[in-house]
Amino acid sequence: MGAGMTDADRDDARTADGAARDDRGAPPDGRRQAMRMSVELPLWRALTGYRILTLVYVLGLFVVAYPHYAHPLGAAAYMGALTAWTAATWRRTTSPERCTRQFLVADLGVAVGGILLTSVIDTQARIMDGAATLPSIWTAGAVLGFAIKGGWRWAAVASTIVAVVNLVERQELARDTVHNVVLVWVASVAIGYVVEVARASERTLARALQIEAATRERERLARDIHDSVLQVLAMVQRRGTAIGGEAAELGRMAGEQEVALRTLVAGGLLPRQRAVPAAAADGDPAARPAVADPPLPAGPCDLMALLAPHVGAGVTLSGPGCPVALPAAAAAELVAAVGAALDNVRVHVGADARAWILVEDEPDAVLVTVRDEGPGIAEGRLAAAEREGRLGVALSIRGRLRELGGGAEWISVPGQGTEVELRVPTGIAPEGGRRGRARA
Template sequence: MSRGTAGRPRVVRMSVELPLWRALTGYRILGLAYALGLFALNRHEYAHPLGAALYMGVLTVWTALTWNRVTSAERCTRPFLVTDLAVALTGILLTPLLDTAERIDAGAATLPSIWTCGPVLGLAIKGGWRWAAAGSTLVAVVNLVERGSPARDTVHNVVLVWVASIAIGYIVEVARASERTLARALQIEAATRERERLARDIHDGVLQVLAMVQRRGAQIGGEAAELGRMAGEQEIALRTLIAGGLVPPQRSAAQLAEDAALVRTVAAGTAPGPAPAPPAGPCDVRALLAPHASGRITVSAPGTPVLLEAAAAAELAAAVGAALDNVAKHAGEDAHAWILLEDEPDEVIVTVRDDGPGIPEGRLADAEREGRMGVALSIRGRLRDLGGTAELISVPGQGTEVELKVPRGSENEA
């Protein structure tokens, strides 16, 4: 798996068969060279050397015309494999007609010699051990017919081809199953990351608005209180949906993202419309953090611009906003917060600290189990997608500190 241009996972399919097909191509060429050399050395000992030479010429032309057919599974079709095996079997059956009985009894090689293993290996790679067993069995039967009796050297060669081809076919089947499992795992990982990104958008938009409606409704009372109660129930249901990793089938990921962007727009008091795309090129992080400054929030930043790619800067600012939301929600309205921006050569560091009561030990794990994914998704998830880290340090009674680190890339330095 690698990263695309937009920073999202891109699944790269790997092929375990391609090296095998290349090796088979080389084997066919080397096997032909060996068979031709063997024939050239013993051509005068054949009973009909002209007929043997004619077959070797056909074998050479066939190999030259079809060498690229075994370079991939798509080109190596079943009819080709059957024809290729038939060429080898024909050469074995012609051997007793063209060679002398004395040479055959002495264990002389057949006309195609070791080239015969090429078609059998092609069947093993293409169809697995079952195809390999069928092809090697045919070769065994034809070799026994050519020899006339089950001689020891013939049986030895036949068993060797049979076992080797079936073993290779079985290994190919196992490799294909592993490749499918790996591809499925990469798809699941990519889907999980997309679901986490969507969950962050929902948390930053829909859940925040529902929580606000619930609080304001309870304060106003009357019919607004009932509206707030319903908003609270929907918030709980949506948090459960996010925690369970389920996406309703009637709404696609793109539609849910549009809903989240629309809610953020309405909550900000602006007119509905499509969310603007982040600008291309570097962006000054100071400009994104400056609007957080208020009587309760102090922002400290360098005097020079702190540049990051626009997408990374937006994610970092969103993580800071999520941390400040947690301060307002858990530390109280009177709590103070401090934002420190540091510009390092290799990374950008943002520290968010508050003087609230702190987080009890084990509370974050309980929150994740309850479906409250603010820290897990809106903060840690964002930084993980950027290749950075988010460290949370909290001591009961002494406040909480969140340190966000985003590494720089070569394009940011430029």
């Protein structure tokens, strides 16, 4: 019976740990607890119910056959012991932790002892006529315990022992006896195999969720690095080259580190955001103006008020005359994405380029459009920039909105400027609630 799973394997099978997420993307504790629910637990509960119901059935058989036993008092003593054993150990089969190997062996011993005792207590004529053994179908519960606990190998060993003992008690290969023992053997082995497959599936799910958690954390760090460290390195490179001398060497080293860091953070692109200042686009992010994010309130906030600091001589903001309410975290991510789009305008069109921000409060979403008067974006340029490690679009714009359940679309005609449409579904809950459908 040593072919069963280890305790560590069973623990892995009972737990499918969800991805560890921060307060903007994590499922609540209740949902994480639901992930830990194992498919094994219903089987243990069913086994407990089976043992109780079959005990009632066996006692009924005993009452009917009582006058026909050769030693009815002996049968009554065994039934009393079987009842006491089932009552005393019913909690043992409610969970894998309580159902130990020692209990399973003892439980099987009670069943096997009852089968062998039948040949002493019952008459030979009744035995040859196919009368039920003292424990009858209660024996199958002991075998199923082995199946659920240790898989099909344990089930095969336990059911084989029961089959041999039944044949010894009957003293011949009667067709009904063979039929019954084969049925128990096949059923227990099949259930044991299903349990092993379920455990393997749960371990696979747990591993996938752990990988997802690690990937999300890595990508969150990649976003933060792109929005802060890379900007500083690019600025040092640019200023050092302009100053010359020893500063030029420092700038060259900063440039090398920027390239290496871009290559590193380009390894995985799933969004995991925090509210950060407006980030770099797919151009050089160095030494350009950035608008500081205003402090966020605890509850919903007005998107128009958060976008107001971006308005200047070259940027026009238009929108509804009433507040456009969004959860604070979602509004911060949307404002940061708008800031990244405006950074693109400054880098690719020019510091004095004009841009327009249009906010539309639709019934099911908030749509923010950033339009410029630049030369437009060549076809395939965004995908090429992402491959080169310039992640402004991938992380700071599209990644932010995708995490919120929204999306971003670029509409660009060469020579006629570019429009970036940023959509966030309303009613979203960045803390783990409902999300809309992503468009990008």
